[in-house]
Amino acid sequence: MSDRSRFLEGLEPLDVEETWPMLLGGRYRIVRPMGQGGYGRVFEAVDLLTEQTVAIKQLRPHGLSPATDRVRFLNEARTLEALENTVIVTLHDTANPDDEVPFFVMEFIEGETLAAYLRRRRYLSVREVFLIAARLLEGLAAVHEVGVVHRDIKPGNVVLKISDLGEISLKLLDFGLSGRFGIDPLPRVTKVGHVVGTPGYMAPEQLLGCTPDPRSDLFSLGITMYQALTAHRPFEPRKSADLAEYVRRVTRTSPDPPSRLRPGLGEAVDDVILRALRRQPAERYQDAAQMRVACDGLLARLPVF
Numbered sequence: 001m002s003d004r005s006r007f008l009e010g011l012e013p014l015d016v017e018e019t020w021p022m023l024l025g026g027r028y029r030i031v032r033p034m035g036q037g038g039y040g041r042v043f044e045a046v047d048l049l050t051e052q053t054v055a056i057k058q059l060r061p062h063g064l065s066p067a068t069d070r071v072r073f074l075n076e077a078r079t080l081e082a083l084e085n086t087v088i089v090t091l092h093d094t095a096n097p098d099d100e101v102p103f104f105v106m107e108f109i110e111g112e113t114l115a116a117y118l119r120r121r122r123y124l125s126v127r128e129v130f131l132i133a134a135r136l137l138e139g140l141a142a143v144h145e146v147g148v149v150h151r152d153i154k155p156g157n158v159v160l161k162i163s164d165l166g167e168i169s170l171k172l173l174d175f176g177l178s179g180r181f182g183i184d185p186l187p188r189v190t191k192v193g194h195v196v197g198t199p200g201y202m203a204p205e206q207l208l209g210c211t212p213d214p215r216s217d218l219f220s221l222g223i224t225m226y227q228a229l230t231a232h233r234p235f236e237p238r239k240s241a242d243l244a245e246y247v248r249r250v251t252r253t254s255p256d257p258p259s260r261l262r263p264g265l266g267e268a269v270d271d272v273i274l275r276a277l278r279r280q281p282a283e284r285y286q287d288a289a290q291m292r293v294a295c296d297g298l299l300a301r302l303p304v305f
Contacts, residue, residue: 024103025095028056036060039069039176040076044108047092054092058103070102072176077104079175082146087139089171109171111161114228118155123231123262126269127302131168132160133225134295139172140221141288144214151177151212153220154201155227181213199243200233204251204279215281218291222276229269230261234277251279268298 022030028045034055035042043056059073080091093105114132118124124132136158143150152174159171177197197206203219206212226234234255237245255277257270272294278284285291 024056024058025093028054028105030056037176039072045105047105053108055106055108056103057106059101061101073102075178076174076176077102079148079178080104080106082148083142085139085142087135087170087172088142089173109159109161109173111159111169111171113156114158114160114170114224115155117160118228118231124228126229126265127299128168129225129228130272130295130299130302132158132170132228133221134292134299135168135170136172136221137288137292137295140214140217141292143172143178144217144288147180148175148178149181149212149214150175150217150220151179151206152197152201153217153224154198155224156198158224179211199246200236202250203281205281207247207250213281214287215284218276218285218288219281221291222273226255226258226273226277229258229265229273232261234258254279268301272298 024030024045027048029048031044031046031053033041033043039060040057041060043058045054045056046052047054057073057076059070077091077094080089081094083091089109090107091104092107095102095104136153140150140153150172153172157172157174159173161169163169197220199207201220201223203212203216206216223233223235226232235246235249235253237249255274258273259265259267259270272291275294276284276291285294
């Protein structure tokens with residue numbers, strides 16, 4: 001798979017019998033279909049006005065839940081429109097939301113997902129993990145500042161690009177499940193007891209169907225960091241894939257320190273990760289800036305080779 005398409009590797013291929021337009025909005029020429037997710041399909045395209053390569057996300061014409069899919073799709077476009085940060089994928093253009101099949105245009109990102117990177121590397125160095133976390137926290141601070149919770153922080157939604165000198169840049173993707181603090185963007189389908197997100201990365205309050213807040217995103221980042229350091233998620237049952245058992249672990253138990261799975265990580269690493277993974281939101285870092293200070297402090301103490 002080429003670097004240009006790795007960031008979309010989590011998408012399913014489009015049905016070979018499906019048709020799609022060759023030109024969208026009179027301006028965007030479709031180069032190739034890249035795949036589809038739950039409610040949208042993604043294309044690589046060329047902006048005929050600027051001659052730039054872009055990524056276009058279009059609402060799937062025949063989704064499983066058309067009304068709900070449209071709400072999620074338009075919510076994602078509105079959220080991206082409100083965000084301006086180098087860590088967040090940039091929105092270039094949006095079609096009329098009243099169109100039968102709306103679309104929006106994003107920057108085309110070269111790189112690969114953190115999920116793919118972890119499959120190749122298995123686990124990363126402490127410096128790599130905390131550099132990635134610090135950058136993500138910069139983006140999350142911007143997201144939370146405008147009153148939005150991402151609700152689906154995980155390796156598959158983080159795109160990395162690593163330079164020949166080892167410098168890491170990244171983008172945070174997929175705001176389809178995002179929502180305002182205390183406001184459910186999908187009131188007709190999201191209610192207490194209904195799980196929205198990726199269970200393996202969700203905070204206890206999300207798994208219990210409660211409305212999340214920014215500290216829920218920090219919990220999900222803690223799981224991502226734990227996995228990147230140890231090649232294991234902290235609450236995952238060793239011998240069972242049962243979701244109920246997983247929910248019980250997240251909501252009732254505390255995880256092993258990362259250093260127990262990977263000796264040598266040190267107490268300072270354990271402290272940062274385990275605070276992010278506290279069951280009670282009031283016991284976690286209270287915002288992205290606070291967790292960023294902790295990550296930067298640990299990075300400053302690491303030896304430079």
